[in-house]
Amino acid sequence: MNAPVVQLRDASFGYAGAAVVSGVSFAVRPGEVVAVLGPNGSGKSTVMKGILGLNDQLSGVLELFGEPAGQLRSRSRIGYVPQRHTLSTSVRATVREIVEVGRLPLRPWWRRATDADRAAVDAALAEVGLFDLAGSDVSTLSGGQQRRVLIARALAGEPEILVMDEPTAGVDTASQQVLAEVLRRLAASGVTMIIVTHELEALRGVVSRIVEISHGQLTFDGVPAEWARFQARRIAAVSANGHHHPSDHEPHGARAPYGLGPLDSRANPVGGQHD
Numbered sequence: 001m002n003a004p005v006v007q008l009r010d011a012s013f014g015y016a017g018a019a020v021v022s023g024v025s026f027a028v029r030p031g032e033v034v035a036v037l038g039p040n041g042s043g044k045s046t047v048m049k050g051i052l053g054l055n056d057q058l059s060g061v062l063e064l065f066g067e068p069a070g071q072l073r074s075r076s077r078i079g080y081v082p083q084r085h086t087l088s089t090s091v092r093a094t095v096r097e098i099v100e101v102g103r104l105p106l107r108p109w110w111r112r113a114t115d116a117d118r119a120a121v122d123a124a125l126a127e128v129g130l131f132d133l134a135g136s137d138v139s140t141l142s143g144g145q146q147r148r149v150l151i152a153r154a155l156a157g158e159p160e161i162l163v164m165d166e167p168t169a170g171v172d173t174a175s176q177q178v179l180a181e182v183l184r185r186l187a188a189s190g191v192t193m194i195i196v197t198h199e200l201e202a203l204r205g206v207v208s209r210i211v212e213i214s215h216g217q218l219t220f221d222g223v224p225a226e227w228a229r230f231q232a233r234r235i236a237a238v239s240a241n242g243h244h245h246p247s248d249h250e251p252h253g254a255r256a257p258y259g260l261g262p263l264d265s266r267a268n269p270v271g272g273q274h275d
């Protein structure tokens with residue numbers, strides 16, 4: 001089997017020396033599409049930023065492409081689509097100009113764009129269905145279209161893995177469906193992806209594995225069918241208890257995702273590790 005693209009072993013990540021997530025172990029293999037689920041504030045973005053080297057790794061192991069992350073020579077091997085990020089309406093740039101930025105890490109600053117750069121930008125625009133809007137001012141695009149511009153910008157760097165933080169959040173249902181279709185096409189063409197999401201339903205058929213982070217810990221790792229069984233057991237546990245007592249550890253206002261009751265660590269089946 002191919003070496004994992006991402007391998008975490010007992011890893012802890014946080015900010016200013018304080019851990020937000022700890023003891024996280026999972027692997028992402030080539031071609032896998034891993035959804036990262038969990039309640040608000042549970043640490044999903046922190047894990048993503050940890051993989052990208054954007055916060056503190058406090059312990060454990062992070063390997064990228066089979067090597068310790070610190071030895072990664074080219075960050076462009078990882079494409080990142082940040083959270084809840086649309087392009088400012090004050091940006092005066094065309095769709096193509098924004099997507100071209102995704103090529104910059106691949107070429108020295110003094111070198112003009114080559115045919116290969118232009119072809120990669122064209123391919124990225126086509127991949128997200130924005131080729132015909134390449135000359136449009138990004139400020140005239142809808143929120144969903146702007147998300148697709150950001151995905152194209154990441155794809156233009158021809159990354160070996162795409163890390164996306166809530167790519168379908170905050171856009172209307174029709175745009176969400178278009179975005180899901182883009183992700184479905186990318187998945188079908190073998191692109192490895194890690195997708196933080198609250199909208200698993202929109203990504204049905206795209207996601208090949210699910211990882212759940214709850215209260216800074218990994219609480220589930222398995223295929224979608226196992227997740228469905230896990231959720232069914234949770235619902236049964238809630239029904240058996242009659243009602244939900246929020247845990248003392250549950251942050252104020254936090255809810256179990258998808259309206260399925262408390263995140264009950266007793267039902268935790270972590271163990272379907274793929275490393």
Ligand SMILES: Nc1ncnc2c1ncn2[C@@H]1O[C@H](COP(=O)(O)OP(=O)(O)OP(=O)(O)O)[C@@H](O)[C@H]1O
Pocket residue numbers: 015020038039040041042043044045046047
């Ligand atoms: N830059 C930062 N500095 C310090 N603490 C942070 C920083 N970013 C996030 N945190 C804290 O880390 C915890 C987890 O946040 P994180 O954004 O990883 O959660 P999340 O699961 O992605 O949440 P959401 O679903 O709301 O995006 C929160 O308590 C948050 O306040």
